[in-house]
Amino acid sequence: MPQQKAVIIGAGISGIATAIRLAVKGYAVEVYEANSYPGGKLSKIEQNGYRFDAGPSLFTMPQYVDELFELAGKNPANYFGYQKLDLVCKYFYEDGTRLNAYADTKQFAEEIENKTGEPAASVVKHLANSSDIYSITNHVFLERSLHRFKTYLRWDTVRSIFRFPQIDPFRTMHKANASNFKDERVVQFFDRYATYNGSNPYQAPATLNVIPHLEYHFGAYFPDGGMYSITQNLVKLAEELGVQFHYNYKVDEIVVINGKAKGIRAKGENILADVVVSNMDVWFTYKRLLSKHPQLHPKNILSQERSSSALIFYWGIKKSFPELDLHNIFFSADYKTEFDHIWKQQDIYSDPTVYLNISSKYKTDDAPNDCENWFVMINVPANNGQDWDKLIADVRENIIDKLSKILGEDISQLITCENILDPRGIESKTSSYKGSIYGTSSNNQFAAFLRHANKSSKVEGLYFCGGSVHPGGGIPLCLLSAKIASKLIK
Structure with missing residues (x-):
């Protein structure tokens, strides 16, 4: 044949x-x-001695990459190496609070309690619930086709269907988190996981509270x-x-x-x-x-409805910031208003949440000596004909002001080179309709x-x-x- x-x-x-x-x-x-x-x-971008990973910057579930090498009869370690992060991400709040999201659950829960007063037990309980949602949904929703009748005849599928209420599909993520935690900073922390698939925590189902399990059980990693x-x-x-x-x-x-x-x-x-x-x-x-x-x-x-998109600034920074790590989040002071702008007004809030990735913290040759490669991203609406040039100019200034205030340094004077990727570029380069990163919301x-x-x-x-x-x-x-x-x- x-x-x-x-x-x-x-x-x-x-x-x-x-x-x-x-x-x-x-x-x-x-x-x-x-x-x-x-x-x-x-993909990647290279400019003036700086190298940037152009797109996804968080690496979880490395076993799915390893599996491809093993399937081919190869040893993954001969091709691909990575290290587990002890510190998943640093969080900066407008009120001056700074949180270290440690990979170790106990250490992370204690950090939350020490910085916010939210009991560590509440965090541990929330992550246990995240684990339960994963155990119910993983084999049914993630690893098999939902469009084949055969899937629904399996015993583990039937068992998951009987446990369906436990995945909390009828409350929004925000409502669930607000009922689990008293401190608004902790609620905001866990609401952020809705953005991992381009959704809105004030609309998306609480089932998405499964996402923290991927970081705090399986871990976050950095490829060599x-x-x-x-x-x-x-x-x-x-x-x-x-x-x-x-x-x-x-x-x-x-x-x-x-x-x-x-x-x-x-x-x-x-x-x-x-x-x-x-x-x-x-x-x-x-x-x-x-x-x-x-x-x-x-x-x-x-x-x-399409998922949200992203606006990314790739900045070569002629300074090193020891208080920053690989992953950093600078929260908006008003999360609800930020998401209303993205999803209802289809524009960008003046105080957006900023994600800052610096791969040179782990891969030093990604930037010249005593410099850093900043991948600066905010969530934005999908492209529906907005005046992106004006939006970009305005938000660039707002982001620089925000980072400068929190870090105590005029960031605008440190930028030596710049690339920008907006929803229009995402659509043209990756054939993602309207620049939406995750397809539908x-x-x-x-x-x-x-x-x-x-x-x-x-x-x-x-x-x-x-x-x-x-x-x-x-x-x-x-x-x-x-x-x-x-x-x-x-």
Whole structure:
């Protein structure tokens, strides 16, 4: 029997992982990427002696990366190294409070109690609840397709369904946190986890309180070569398995004949395949690549609310700040108003919460001596035609003022180089509709069931992976998306 061929559209992290899994299955795999580089959002920027990881900066669940090497019969340690963080993140509040989020649960809970007065036992109890939600949802919502009847016949699925009320789907995350903690700073701390999948804690279900478990049980890590080394090492593995990558190769169409995906059309030629996997945002997959087949478009899914986007400043800073760490958060003084601006007014609040990542704290050659590479990000709405140039100019000044006040230094005088990525750039570089980072939002208690499936129900041989489909965005879920899609391909 001749070797079957799989074509993957997009070399994002999920597309690369799918390529590895299908190559291990025996497929001849080719990946077509519109950009000149792999990784999608998980890419890099280099300027004036500074190196920046362009996209995701938090690394959790490294076992899903290791699993790909092990699947291929390789030792992950020969390709990819990482270290566990003892300090997950530093938090700075407008009232002067500074919190160290230690990886050790006991130490973290004591830090909360010492700095806020919130009993350590309340924090431990909250994290135990987070663990319970994970145990109920993990095997059902994260590791299997929710769109196959067979999933619901499994005993562990039935058991999870009986425990459904325990995942707290009918309260918002904020209401649950406000009932668990008395101190507003602690409530704000745990509300922030809604932003991990581009959602609003004042709308999203309390089920999202599962997210802290990923940090405080599995841990947070830093890859030895920075975040982009995840992309580099997985591409290396894929190529060793015979996967062919085609860069600067924009796909124009998925060829569908008699209800079956027959391949793709790119650069004026048809490229035949037995299996087609789209790692492109599902909105663009239908609107661009399946535009000739409007009857196939899932209108309800394509009209869903999009997740939030991001505005990122990449700054070369000619100074070192010992009070900062790899991950740092500078909270807004009014969290509710900040989210109202993002989700209701579709603009940016004058006092946004600022995330500051400095990879040179762990990878010293990412910046010149006595300098730091600052990845400065805020959550912003998806692109709906806002005047981004004005918004960026205003918020840049606000961010600099905020950081300067808290750090006691005029940051504007320390910036030696700058790059900016806004929702327009995110859309154009990564084909993420409206620049939304996580596809659709999770501001609905049934969001997990409403995401697009990993296999087409209308086109034989067409599959989907990536952050815009089940189970969602972020590195761990994208890798699980690849796992689910690959298992569906026989």
